[in-house]
Amino acid sequence: MRTLKYALLGLINRQSMSGYDITREFNNNKLANFWHAKHSQVYPELNRLTEEGLITCELVNLTDKFEKKMYTITDAGKKEFAAWLSEDEPLAPTPKDVFRLRMYFCENMTPQELSQHLDNAVLQHEKSLAKLMHIMSDTYGNVPPEICTQAYGDYMVLEGAILREKSYLEWLHKCLDRM
Amino acid sequence: MRTLKYALLGLINRQSMSGYDITREFNNNKLANFWHAKHSQVYPELNRLTEEGLITCELVNLTDKFEKKMYTITDAGKKEFAAWLSEDEPLAPTPKDVFRLRMYFCENMTPQELSQHLDNAVLQHEKSLAKLMHIMSDTYGNVPPEICTQAYGDYMVLEGAILREKSYLEWLHKCLDRM
């Protein structure tokens, strides 16, 4: 389905970006809550999109010797991206989760081991939730931006990530309550 | 990390199984709520585990001409599986989600298009939730089995899947309420 392709087109559609900028978005920013890619995957894909005429590349001189490659979306790129956005795709298969896999095999654990795993997961997800909620209140003060804006996209997925973490914690606590 | 390896070892540890049986677990049964694999991935991995001495293979004749391969875990396999089970792994990166990616780019949608996407997702997740809750009440009558049993592992991940779907729906409804 080449989802990475559309992630890149969507980002470059927001504004011209370099491969490094895109990688940073994937690893540090809001996108990390539902998509990610390493630079080793991003750079080849940018070259491919350029060959396909969906983006163009411009060399920008930062200093005499030091350049960066800024990518801009083309009309063809905008068209393909818009077509993908409007697609009505089927429900994705449930995401893989190694922790759930371990829990599934709890018949091989003592109650002590089981609750230790659960406790550890609680700590990890509480930390992750706290971080997300901090970003939320810092950025939006919990007030949603106007719908169908760039900020609203950011807000929606952040809200979704918070609910996801809360739900994971709810599950872990239900399991712990039965111990 | 070779997670598939441990998924297979865990299943074969429960009882001797064929590659076909395992594939069926992955695609039809409770495992589908957090792990899955196609037969084209399962069969080579079974051969690899056999070579590594973690499982053994026995040909069982169903009829004169028709055989199936039943795999059984070895002591070495049990040991490796137990070691993996007790590992305390770091928080996994958030799972990729194409729907959230689309929502992230909502600045390119009209409110009509956005709410249409949300409505469609609601239908899909409601269907999925209904199915899970049906399995839950049918199998357990909502009464959790004794902890650290095979049935309890099944129950835990099913409960987790239900909470996950409920949380996804809560997010979608929050988004729709703002439209």
Next chain:
DNA sequence: GGAGCCATGTAACATGTTACATGATTAT
């Protein structure tokens, strides 16, 4: 001068999907 970040790329490997291939059994 060294640490950390900016910036771009490739190679080898691991994982996962789709398609190709075959053949028996069971229920209608």
Next chain:
DNA sequence: ATAATCATGTAACATGTTACATGGCTCC
């Protein structure tokens, strides 16, 4: 007979990770 399911495999391809490789800039 024919469709669905049981049963096992391989080949080609797509996706994603880790490691290798290079070099400049900025702050301390």
